[in-house]
Amino acid sequence: MSENATFQIHYFSTASAYTGKSTERLPAPLPVARLFDVLEERYPGMRKAVLGSCGLSVGDEYVDLDAELGVGQSSEGRVVIKEGEEVAVIPPVSSG
């Protein structure tokens, strides 16, 4: 694995508005459980304003964030984002 290993993260809706970008590359590998810490560090306040209600996908699969973040009773989890993977931060859009 190279030193410059990255994954691509896509921001939608309020996540895109908060970060001011639709996509960027972040260093890989990264456990999903750490992703929100990394984002909070880069974009202070983002956890409370955006991430708390978001869905997340790694590759083309939705992640059970409660399991990854240890919320509630689920305890499977421990997904690691690998080099070259595509991740999407998906806030619920409610208007229409």
Next chain:
Amino acid sequence: MDNLDGTCASLRQRITETEAQLARLREELQDAERAATAAKAKSTRWPMEDEEYARYGRQMIVPQIGLPGQLKLRSSKVLIVGAGGLGCPAALYLAGAGVGTLGLVDGDEVDVSNLHRQVLHRSANVGKRKVDSAIEYLRELNPHPTYIAHPAHLTPQDAPSIFAAYDLILDCTDNPATRYLISDTAVLLRKPLVSASALRTEGQLTVLNNPPLPPGDPSGGPCYRCVFPRPPPPTSILSCADGGIVGPVVGTMGVLQALEAIKVLTSPPTPPALHIFSAYSSPLFRSIKLRSRRPTCAVCSAQPIVTLETLQSGSTDYVFFCGSVSPETLLGPNERISPQEYHKSSSSSFSSPSNPPIITIDVREKVQFDICSLDNSINVPISTILSSSSTNTTTNSNPDNNPPPWLPSQITTSPTSPIYVVCRQGNDSQVAVKKLKALGLDRGGRRIVDVMGGLRAYKRVVDPGWPEY
């Protein structure tokens, strides 16, 4: 002028009366036609009327639909909650496709700002109930379906009895509380749900609770709570009125809802997925495979805390769950002025050391400022002010030493000029006043106030010619 107004009013009145009479005649005709065709159908060996074979032929010869699919559509009852940007195109295509019964739920009236995207409503129907306006159009498109109007906002008390009469629900609404209510009711009454949403240039689409197995059965499709267990913070929620919406974006999502509805009604369930549409990205669509029902889901798991009983008794409180933002009054009365006072101060050209020129700061986003702005106002978008707050946390720091980059230079070069902050509706302007004061800009007695009610109020009481968008 008065005379002309009188003539217009009387003509309008006569048109309304004549239209009502026409509508009654149309309904009578429709009933008569229905009775006639029902009588005829009894005597024929084919399951549909002649005209229906011709009308639906182009979709019936598609193998995925066929005659069996058409007959399923014809015997199906679909409820569309919301007759707006999603509901209009969804209803249009489902009516066109020959769904047997279409119900529409909406408590709103047509507004002129709806017309760019809510394609069933026409200019002539501004002010009319949306459900009536929509059904009027749908009847002209296809007289075969039965159309049912539910002219009210969906409530937890009424939702179960309304949903019970339908086979499939479409969520075409515009707020989180109603979305959770619709999903919960659909799960509890075992109805599949086609859910979509749209804002600005993006949309989401997903088929939920399909198959609609009883709560606790892990083979049932996931529900809205499984996908989004926590609602977004109320302060982050933008409506189409505030955030904006491009017509074809919400239209695309509504048309896709109609498509998914046809698939649910005529084909076996497929694995659950969330489709994300982003009009200015490539690819335009991304599809995410969803997981099955969450074992801890509040409604569709084996240990539900939401039941028909909690829903109808009000103990499942959707407004509380989603939170609400009451109109903000962050400022005291002496920190605010009325639009009239603002107008007076801004239009007095006389300035002196004791009466320095005022500075007007407009905190709307630039795209709105570029549509229309007050003379001599300076644009500093609220998003710019707020996003810099995380990097500059010291309050009452001296802005002369280290002013934030967004601070207009006039503020530091004329330290006694009062600052008037204005926005669209009078909420963001208060947040901005707080922020300016936190920077210590009011030291030395400089006045920093917000214009109450924003430009909307300004139009109402000062300048009726101000364009409201």
